[in-house]
Amino acid sequence: MNTVRGARARARVEVTAAIKDEARKQLAAEGAAKLSLRAVARELGMVSSALYRYFPSRDDLLTALIVDAYDAIGAAAEAALADVDAGARAGAAPAGAGAKAPSPACAGAGGTPTPRARWTAVCRAVRAWAVAHPHEYALIYGSPVPGYSAPQATVAPASRVAHVLLAVLRDAHRSEGVAPPPLAEGLRAEADRLAADLAPDLPPALAVAFVNAWCQLFGLISFEVFGHFAGVVEEAETFFTHSADRLGRELGLLR
Amino acid sequence: MNTVRGARARARVEVTAAIKDEARKQLAAEGAAKLSLRAVARELGMVSSALYRYFPSRDDLLTALIVDAYDAIGAAAEAALADVDAGARAGAAPAGAGAKAPSPACAGAGGTPTPRARWTAVCRAVRAWAVAHPHEYALIYGSPVPGYSAPQATVAPASRVAHVLLAVLRDAHRSEGVAPPPLAEGLRAEADRLAADLAPDLPPALAVAFVNAWCQLFGLISFEVFGHFAGVVEEAETFFTHSADRLGRELGLLR
DNA sequence: GTCTATAGGCGGATAGAC
DNA sequence: GTCTATCCGCCTATAGAC
Numbered sequence: 001m002n003t004v005r006g007a008r009a010r011a012r013v014e015v016t017a018a019i020k021d022e023a024r025k026q027l028a029a030e031g032a033a034k035l036s037l038r039a040v041a042r043e044l045g046m047v048s049s050a051l052y053r054y055f056p057s058r059d060d061l062l063t064a065l066i067v068d069a070y071d072a073i074g075a076a077a078e079a080a081l082a083d084v085d086a087g088a089r090a091g092a093a094p095a096g097a098g099a100k101a102p103s104p105a106c107a108g109a110g111g112t113p114t115p116r117a118r119w120t121a122v123c124r125a126v127r128a129w130a131v132a133h134p135h136e137y138a139l140i141y142g143s144p145v146p147g148y149s150a151p152q153a154t155v156a157p158a159s160r161v162a163h164v165l166l167a168v169l170r171d172a173h174r175s176e177g178v179a180p181p182p183l184a185e186g187l188r189a190e191a192d193r194l195a196a197d198l199a200p201d202l203p204p205a206l207a208v209a210f211v212n213a214w215c216q217l218f219g220l221i222s223f224e225v226f227g228h229f230a231g232v233v234e235e236a237e238t239f240f241t242h243s244a245d246r247l248g249r250e251l252g253l254l255r
Numbered sequence: 256m257n258t259v260r261g262a263r264a265r266a267r268v269e270v271t272a273a274i275k276d277e278a279r280k281q282l283a284a285e286g287a288a289k290l291s292l293r294a295v296a297r298e299l300g301m302v303s304s305a306l307y308r309y310f311p312s313r314d315d316l317l318t319a320l321i322v323d324a325y326d327a328i329g330a331a332a333e334a335a336l337a338d339v340d341a342g343a344r345a346g347a348a349p350a351g352a353g354a355k356a357p358s359p360a361c362a363g364a365g366g367t368p369t370p371r372a373r374w375t376a377v378c379r380a381v382r383a384w385a386v387a388h389p390h391e392y393a394l395i396y397g398s399p400v401p402g403y404s405a406p407q408a409t410v411a412p413a414s415r416v417a418h419v420l421l422a423v424l425r426d427a428h429r430s431e432g433v434a435p436p437p438l439a440e441g442l443r444a445e446a447d448r449l450a451a452d453l454a455p456d457l458p459p460a461l462a463v464a465f466v467n468a469w470c471q472l473f474g475l476i477s478f479e480v481f482g483h484f485a486g487v488v489e490e491a492e493t494f495f496t497h498s499a500d501r502l503g504r505e506l507g508l509l510r
Numbered sequence: 511g512t513c514t515a516t517a518g519g520c521g522g523a524t525a526g527a528c
Numbered sequence: 529g530t531c532t533a534t535c536c537g538c539c540t541a542t543a544g545a546c
Contacts, residue, residue, distance in 0.1 A: 008529095031401035033288035038521060049524075050530055058522070143397030144481055146286035155486075184497045190490045197487070211488060212475075212498050218483075219474015220467075226399055228473075231410075232452070233466060235445050242439045243467050250505060263511095293539060304542075305512055313540070 016054050018044060020068065023061055028135040032145045035062060059148055066150065067157050069136040073129045074160025080125030081164055084113050115172035115253040116245060122164055123217055123244035127237075130221045137225055141218055162214055166199050169210060172253055173202055179252035180206040206252065213247045220244075271309050273299060275323065278316055283390040287400045290317060314403055321405065322412050324391040328384045329415025335380030336419055339368050370427035370508040371500060377419055378472055378499035382492075385476045392480055396473055417469055421454055424465060427508055428457055434507035435461040461507065468502045475499075 022040045030036075037058050041048040055061040113121070130137040139145075140158070172178050183191055183205040191204035198207055220243050223229055224236050233239050277295045285291075292313055296303040310316040368376075385392040394400075395413070427433050438446055438460040446459035453462055475498050478484055479491050488494050 012529095029401065031288045031398070033286045034401070034521095036521060037523090047531060048522080049532090052523075053529060138398035141477075141483075142481070143286070143393035146284065146289070181501065184500075186493050187490075187497055190488065190494060193489065194487070208494075208497075211494075212501070215475045215478045215483075215498075216471035217474070219472070219477065220470045222396075222474065222477060223470045226397070228396075228470075232449070233445065234448065235442075238441050239445060239463075239466075242442055242463075243470075245439075246436065246467070246505075250501075267511095289539095291539065292541090302513060303540085304514090307541075308511060 012054075019051060019054055019061070020064060023065055024136065027065065027139060031135075032062060032065075032139050032148075035065075037061065062145065062148060063151055063153065065136070066140055066154055069133070069140045070154065070157035070160065072133070072136070073126060073140070074157060074164070076125045076129040077122050077161045077164040080121050081118060081168065084118055084121035087113075114255045115168060115176070115178075116248045116255060118168045118171075119165070119248035119251075119253055120241065120244045122161075122168060123247070124241060126161055126217070127221050127224075127240050127244075130225050131236075134225045137221070141222060142226070162198075165214065165217075166202075166210065169206065169251065169253075170199065170202060173206065176255065178206055179254060180209040181250065181252070183208060209251050213251050216247060217244065267309075274306060274309055274316070275319060278320055279391065282320065282394060286390075287317060287320075287394050287403075290320075292316065317400065317403060318406055318409065320391070321395055321409050324388070324395045325409065325412035325415065327388070327391070328381060328395070329412060329419070331380045331384040332377050332416045332419040335376050336373060336423065339373055339376035342368075369510045370423060370431070370433075371503045371510060373423045373426075374420070374503035374506070374508055375496065375499045377416075377423060378502070379496060381416055381472070382476050382479075382495050382499075385480050386491075389480045392476070396477060397481070417453075420469065420472075421457075421465065424461065424506065424508075425454065425457060428461065431510065433461055434509060435464040436505065436507070438463060464506050468506050471502060472499065 019040060022043050023035060026035055026039055026043075030039075035058065037051050037055070038048045040061075041051050051061075055064065130141075169178060180203065187208055188204075191208045194211060195202060195204040195207035198210070202210075220240055224233070224240065229236055274295060277298050278290060281290055281294055281298075285294075290313065292306050292310070293303045295316075296306050306316075310319065385396075424433060435458065442463055443459075446463045449466060450457060450459040450462035453465070457465075475495055479488070479495065484491055
């Protein structure tokens with residue numbers, strides 16, 4: 001009976017994965033607004049009503065895709081940070097697991113990576129994921145899907161990238177200090193609340209500067225992914241790396 | 256015959272405007288991907304085939320909405336710059352035309368507004384338009400509409416905001432100089448091309464810094480409009496104003 | 511320019527047999 | 529869990545009368 005349950009459960013995850021894979025393909029072709037259970041079923045050789053055993057509604061399928069996308073971009077950010085730290089300790093990249101080439105920016109040196117190198121490595125990984133998965137990126141950082149409101153289940157995955165970036169700041173703050181730009185008068189209250197919510201151990205001025213950098217980071221990525229660089233920026237990756245480094249600098253990561 | 260032609264032409268623009276207005280409403284309710292000629296016609300008490308006399312296809316209607324949106328946000332930027340300049344000369348706002356309240360940031364002083372005040376005024380106007388028209392904003396700065404590719408006719412309107420911001424930089428560069436951040440090694444080529452394309456009279460380092468600031472400006476706006484500030488930033492306008500001012504500062508607008 | 515009618519699709523969701 | 533059948537809605541686009 002256990003084996004039967006196991007087999008059924010296995011079949012279920014496999015079919016669920018197949019549905020999500022096909023749905024992702026359609027996301028690319030038609031966009032989130034037109035994601036259709038029927039079309040997914042058709043492509044999978046199933047009948048539409050069968051899908052309702054896996055996802056109770058179209059919106060639930062969409063939620064699953066959104067959570068997956070946030071998790072994927074968050075995992076990419078986490079892996080990049082692990083890589084840059086590991087790459088600095090050993091000359092060679094740890095084979096296997098990561099599936100991410102170590103950032104060239106941190107190659108060579110055997111010491112601890114600088115806070116800015118860590119920051120930039122994470123930013124680059126986030127951009128790389130976005131460029132490699134433009135439609136999933138659009139799903140989570142583009143226009144809201146009309147008529148869909150994100151359930152509570154999406155908020156934790158949605159914050160993974162920010163938490164990685166905050167970890168970089170926190171480490172730098174502890175080890176060598178950070179020099180964020182001064183806090184403007186009118187932002188006192190907002191800054192205190194922000195710091196209390198996001199990172200009680202960081203100075204409020206740094207919390208504000210972080211939120212700023214966080215928005216601007218995704219602004220750079222979105223403009224590239226959404227096509228606003230056409231005819232303007234040609235070497236997008238070089239441009240981005242430079243911009244990310246400047247964001248880190250402006251945050252107060254001096255080194 | 257002239258009067259007849261005139262009357263017909265007038266009716267035509269009126270109906271065209273009504274169609275676009277209704278389409279904008281539906282944009283808000285259903286999103287660009289689901290914009291439907293039939294639904295527009297239904298709401299207008301017309302029959303769907305009649306719309307084809309005004310817009311040859313759904314995509315043409317979409318193009319018209321996109322051009323209108325770019326023009327509207329561009330006009331808001333231009334008006335804001337005119338206002339801040341006019342407001343600095345006269346104590347009171349010029350009545351009528353602008354339909355935009357003069358930015359409080361520039362009230363009082365009778366002299367020429369500083370470059371940073373001009374920059375920030377334009378940024379604030381762009382944000383204000385976006386917040387007031389979130390769905391039209393999403394249409395032009397959000398996820399690309401699947402299956403739709405923007406025709407050549409959209410590129411000129413799309414650049415109006417950037418041109419206003421560049422005008423602010425150009426004026427500052429001429430009158431009192433600008434101190435952009437130094438240009439990184441690897442960006443030489445990109446910077447030269449960028450400067451040649453966007454503003455041959457500005458230093459390449461400034462052109463790069465400008466593109467940076469331009470992306471980041473829309474990153475701030477997009478995060479607010481697309482709901483990523485929920486539970487994070489509460490006083491979005493104050494936060495934005497501060498951020499825009501910092502962007503100007505980092506561009507090298509010292510004053 | 512506007513109408514009716516029509517072609518030839520598409521969608522979400524449910525009931526009930528197996 | 530998967531199927532058939534079904535309800536009831538939606539869409540773009542064209543033809544041809546008026």
